[in-house]
Amino acid sequence: MMIPVVYQDGRHDMVKAPLLDRLIEEKKIARFRRSDGWVDIETDPVRRRGRQMFSIPERRSSLQ
Template sequence: MMIRVEYKDGSEQLVRPYQLKKLIASEQIVRFERSGGWATLGVDVLRNPGGLGDFSGVERRSP
């Protein structure tokens, strides 16, 4: 799967998911396209890099 990204200079490129993670971490891109449309860094909610968030609520799943 390839993901379309937009760099700070306005250019676009298709990248692989592992490349997207690196581009987000290094803040080289301003947004990337996902199934629901464009996600803008610093504006839209993004997944935690580790995949799991810091959930402070009550665990409701059955053991």
């Protein structure tokens, strides 16, 4: 699936999801379009790979 993006310099493009993740991490885009509208990287919540917002203790017991 191709995702519309706007780079910091105003250029428009279409990128694949894995590239979108990298562009977000590297702060190379100003916004991208979700199904419900445009997302501004500076003001709207976006996914951050590798960062966990909260931790949940492991509840499964280990099998021995």
